[in-house]
Amino acid sequence: MTDDDLCYLTAKEALKLFRARKLSPVELLTAQIARSEAVNPAINCITDRYFEEALEQAKLAEAAYGKRNGGPRPLEGLTLAVKDAQRVKGKRTTHGSLIFIDNIDDHSDPMIERLSAAGAIIHMRTTTPEFCLSGACHSRAWGTTHNPFNIDFGPGGSSGGSGAALACGLTTLATGTDIGGSIRIPSSACGTVGFKPPHGRNPDGAPNCFDRYNHCGPMTRSVGDAGLMQGIIAGPHPLDHDSLRDTVELPERAGSLRGVKIATSVDFDYVQVDPDVRRNTLKAIELFRSLGAEVTEVKLGWTSDVDANALHWYNAMDFGRQTVWWKKTHGHLMTDYALKMADAIEKTTQIDDVHKAWAQSHRMYQTLGPVLAAHHVLICPTLNLPAVHADHDPWDPDFKVNGVKADGEYGWVMTHQFNMLHNCPVMAVPSGFAQSGVPTGIQIVGRTFDDATVFKAALAYEKAAGGWFTGKKGRPRL
Template sequence: MSDLDLCYLPAAEALRRFRSRTLSPVELLQAQLRRIEETKDSINAVCFVYAEEAMEEARKAEARYAADAADLRPLEGLPTGIKDENTIAGKVTTFGSLIYKDNVAQTTTPVVQRLIDAGAVVHGRTTTPEFSSEGFTHSRLWGVTRNPWNLDYTPGGSSGGSGAALAGGMASLATGSDIGGSIRIPASACGLVGFKPPYGRNPATPPFNLDFYNHPGPMARSVEDCLLMQNVMCGPHPNDIASLKPKLKLPVDRRGIRGWKIAYSLDLGYYEVDDDVRRNTLAALEIFRSLGAEVVEVDIGWTKQTEKAADDYLRTIFGAWVAEYLDERAAMLTKYGRAFAEASQTVAPRDFLASLYTAGAMYSTFGPLMEDFDVFVCPTLALPAVGAEHDPDNGLTINGKPVDPRYGWIMTYPFNMLSRCPVLSVPSGHAANGVPTGIQIVGKTYSDADVFRAGLAFETAVGGWFTRPEARPRIPAAA
């Protein structure tokens, strides 16, 4: 097996090969470490590499497989990228900001600790925009992270480094966090699978464990790999009062979706949608029909007021948190980080309250509608991706029409507002510029198994992603 084939080997398949001793965790790690080195200048997805420590852990995993250890862990030996927002005790965590460039964390984020305890090998940290506050990934600290499918475009954000690392073959699994789409945006733009679990399913840390827009979650190259990772990350935690009991273990359910009813909307009632995105979404819906599902277009009654409500909510909590740095440290902030912090100073309690009323009104149509359907499908992004160095101040157009440069191209944040609905983003195809597109599979509240069952059926029908050399990005060699 070539280095590149190893780099793109599905995590579930790697585990099967580890157990049969036809592949060593050391071999897989070595291939991905070489891939990180080869792409560091062109893609810039990994900001810290822990080669020696990771190799030591991979050798331990290799020995455990060789000994047929009875207590092999669920992720034993899998190289896993950790977003540079999730803290790891004793390691620098920067949050993508110059302010924290030398910040050594004292604790480990609960979901990361669970991955480590499950045998994941942490070999690198993935880039993020400053304080995870944008849907693209560039910062003063780490520079520009680029999309492996087309270097002129962003891999998305805020988990853009994780997305680029997975699409570029630098990790088997990677962590993300989603407060407005930060898992699903890079999943779509990079041709990956990303899961926004329902609020409380995966534990988080204060204060954002109490923010119902916030969802830590998994990113992977296949639905099964994403499910495998989610089963490790989820469950109640003693430090998170919002975490749900009992722990939910999802099955790899390949029974298909014959007889299901699937609702869909191409524009959620108010988005301008790129033609490639529209075409690929319609093609995906035809696949669902071919699997025996009834597919029905619906009107959910949402309006552009949704955009303002989400912005007000995010500025009230998230923006206020970033605004703590509007002191002598303000000069160190990236332009968009400072703008977000300053904008938080203009919202009032009544704006926050209005955002809750809007979320309630959205669910007053969506909830009753979903009583008649199994899942809901829509595009993940209205545009395949914005430019790698996107500056919201320069505006944005779709189909020649101006849209909000932050919110007008991401169709993800409405489902942070409806935070108890699980959402799985899966690839739907590619645009003319080579950048992937994606669809969101949205479930009823806390119906995680439904979106994974639909995702597995869809993935099986299309033959998966990244499994063939011609289905992988062609990354230009470093000069």
């Protein structure tokens, strides 16, 4: 097995080799460090590195696999890249902003706390746009992150560094947060897997845990690895009063989809969809049909009002309002897109924003709810473009999709709709490649709180597709 093959092992494959004493956590980490040093200068997906500290932890993990009593923990020795917007005790979290460039946290967020306790080794932090504000991944603090499959394009955001690190083989597991698609956007653009759980399934730190649009979750290269992480992250936490107490048993192996009813919508009845995305989505849908699923195209009747009203929520909550607060004292350190958001928000009324967003979510569910009641899942594209350029301006007034003018922030993604409908679990998985070489993806959207069926559909699809990153053809040429 080459070092590159080691770097692209799934977590489950690596754990199996660890237990058989055929691979050491030290060997895996050493290969990924070497690859990081070779690849990251071109991609720029890493903020901080903890390589020396991680190697010491890997040696302890190696010893744990040799013990006769006690045994290793569930994620013992696996590498974990943490988004630079999630707190890690004793480490700095910059949120992609010069304002926080020297910020050191005194505690870890619940998700990070649980993954670390399960034996995962945090060896790097990954890039995010300032305050996680954009689907493009560039900031004054860390520069521009590039897509590993075509560096002219971005990796998506806001968990763009995590998506790129996974696609480059720099880590085995990664974390993300998703308030408008920030797990699923980079999963699509980088050809990886990402899961947005129902709000509250995975506990989060304040104030994000109080935001209904917000979700934290796993980013991986396989559906099985997402399930492995999800089983550790989920569950009530004493510091998150939105965290759910019920547990969900997720399937671990692909089963039959015969008789499973799948609804599809390629464009939500209002979205301009790139031809490559449409072609790959329809190809993925045919694969589900070949597995015995009953597939039906549905009409949701949504309009562009969805996008406009999504912005009302972002304008009202801490996610957007922080730009206004920080502009007053640190505006000189902020990115142009953060300052433009602050200017836009200052012109809105917070109470009206909340109620407009709520009203829109209710209208959307009046059509989606009956569709999901009659079907097990809905399948749709993740993005309506493969990706935007690496230096994309989310406030570009001339941005177009298929020659039609579109919003530079939300006009190229099909993810925020399911943050508005926050109790629906959503899995993002690859669907193919565009002519540019950039991956494309689909979303598997479940009934409210029905995580297990989403995983069931995703596992079957992944098996039929043959998995991802399994050979050189499916990996970026770096």
